[in-house]
Amino acid sequence: MLFNIFLLLAGLLFLVWSADKFVYGSSALARNLGLPSLLIGLTIVAMGSSAPEMFVAATASLSARPDTAIGNVLGSNVANISLILGITALFGAIRVSSQTLFREIPLMLIATLFAGYCLADRQLTRTEGTILVLLFLTVMGYLIWHAFAHRELEVLADDADSDIPKDVATWKALCWIAVGIILLPLAANWMVEGAVGIAKYFGMSDLVIGLTIIAVGTSLPELAACIMGVLRQEDDLAIGNIVGSNLFNILAVLAISGLIAPGEIDASAASRDVYMVLGTSTALALLILLSSKKQRELKRWHGVALLTSFVCYQISLF
Numbered sequence: 485m486l487f488n489i490f491l492l493l494a495g496l497l498f499l500v501w502s503a504d505k506f507v508y509g510s511s512a513l514a515r516n517l518g519l520p521s522l523l524i525g526l527t528i529v530a531m532g533s534s535a536p537e538m539f540v541a542a543t544a545s546l547s548a549r550p551d552t553a554i555g556n557v558l559g560s561n562v563a564n565i566s567l568i569l570g571i572t573a574l575f576g577a578i579r580v581s582s583q584t585l586f587r588e589i590p591l592m593l594i595a596t597l598f599a600g601y602c603l604a605d606r607q608l609t610r611t612e613g614t615i616l617v618l619l620f621l622t623v624m625g626y627l628i629w630h631a632f633a634h635r636e637l638e639v640l641a642d643d644a645d646s647d648i649p650k651d652v653a654t655w656k657a658l659c660w661i662a663v664g665i666i667l668l669p670l671a672a673n674w675m676v677e678g679a680v681g682i683a684k685y686f687g688m689s690d691l692v693i694g695l696t697i698i699a700v701g702t703s704l705p706e707l708a709a710c711i712m713g714v715l716r717q718e719d720d721l722a723i724g725n726i727v728g729s730n731l732f733n734i735l736a737v738l739a740i741s742g743l744i745a746p747g748e749i750d751a752s753a754a755s756r757d758v759y760m761v762l763g764t765s766t767a768l769a770l771l772i773l774l775s776s777k778k779q780r781e782l783k784r785w786h787g788v789a790l791l792t793s794f795v796c797y798q799i800s801l802f
Contacts, residue, residue, distance in 0.1 A: 488681030495675030496701040498667050503535040503705060506664025512652035513661065533709055533725060534732040535664075536702035539672035541737045544694070545744035547676060553741040554608065554749055555694020556702060558757040561596075561730045562695075563703040565764040566794035569726055572710040573787025580723055580772050580780040587630070588727045589769050591623055595734040596765050600758040602742075606751050613742020620735035675701065691750040692801055695757060723782075730765070760797055767793070 537560050544552040572578060598619070602612040675698065683693040706729055710722040771786045 485682070485685050488678045488685070491674045491678030492682060492697065492701075493678070495671045495673070495678055496704075498671035499536045499539070499675055499702070500704050502664045502667035502671055503533075505660045506535060506668060507533075508652075509657040509660025509662075509664065512657035513654060515650065516652070516654050516657065533705045534729045534737060535668060536672070536705065537733055537737045538740065539668045540676060540698060540702055541740045542744065543669065543672040543676045544690075545741045547680075548745060549676070549680065549690050550608070550741045550745040550747065551690035551750045551753070552676065552679070552694040552698065553745070554603075554738065554753050555691040555757070556698045557694075557733045557738045557741075558753060558761050559695035559699025560703050561733055561761045562757075562764050562797060563699050563794065564706050564726045564730055565768050566790045566797070567700065568703055568707045568710055569723070569768065569782065570787045570790035570794060571707065572714055572722060573782045573784055573790070575711060575714050577784065578714060578722060578782040580782070588627070588724065588731065589765075589772070592727050592731050592734070593762070593765050593769060595619070595623075595731055596758075596762050599734050599738060600754070600762060602738075603749060603754040603758055606749055606754055608738075608742045608746060608749055610743055610746040613739040613746065616735050616739035616742065620732070620739065623731065623735065689750060689752075691753055691757075695801055696798060764790070764793065 537556055540556050541553040544550065544556070569578070599616075602608060602616070679693045679698050680690070682688075682697070683690065706726060709725045714722050767790070768782075771782055771789075772780050775781055775783070
């Protein structure tokens with residue numbers, strides 16, 4: 485039991501650290517190659533925060549534990565909104581001004597509905613996984629095109645530029661990329677093995693361990709990014725990080741399970757957890773849209789409400 489806890493914590497620590505270094509190296513290399521900051525922010529930086537979920541999903545699926553992978557996706561999306569944004573809002577109201585977010589939030593809701601449709605028959609097939617990947621590429625292509633076509637209107641452009649490391653030697657960037665490539669799958673394997681051991685000890689299902697311990701652990705990069713974004717008064721970047729991460733989880737990370745380990749899934753994922761993901765996503769949209777039109781924002785009491793929903797959900801799972 486103690487060894488499994490050690491594996492879980494060590495895996496989580498190295499997973500978060502190596503994901504951060506991989507994004508750091510990749511972003512620095514992309515800047516050195518002359519790629520626009522906005523493109524780097526919308527791709528490498530945005531996807532980097534979901535790297536832990538991606539590698540955990542791949543590791544769990546290769547280990548014939550697709551329920552852990554699916555639980556991680558659904559649980560991370562719930563945690564991103566109810567836990568991460570809930571905590572972040574306690575630091576102060578999170579203002580929403582970028583029009584990009586009013587495009588991405590509906591896309592997130594549509595993606596969640598499609599994921600619910602895919603899981604409704606308690607199966608995730610390779611065909612559905614392929615469709616999810618194609619949708620992900622389509623959405624990313626659209627967002628990148630729109631961002632460049634309306635670059636002068638986007639406040640996210642300046643925010644993205646501030647997050648990309650400057651004056652990093654190319655050889656150093658390549659070294660950090662190599663560190664990430666080596667440690668990410670290794671750390672993901674430790675985390676999954678430790679979590680599975682703990683689950684067996686307490687009699688928990690693969691789905692529940694993915695929805696709880698693993699989901700919260702892999703959402704830690706989003707927590708750090710959101711808090712730093714708000715403290716630096718880059719509120720759009722904070723919420724944009726969450727919405728983008730949830731889109732990535734649904735369309736890309738969920739697809740990994742369908743492509744690697746298609747087949748039957750835990751019935752609770754379709755009958756309970758998908759509805760929780762959709763509920764929290766809808767709540768985020770409503771809280772923003774129903775706030776003052778002059779100043780769209782998530783207030784402190786919104787954060788309390790989101791955190792309360794997360795605690796209630798965790799209690800129901802255990």
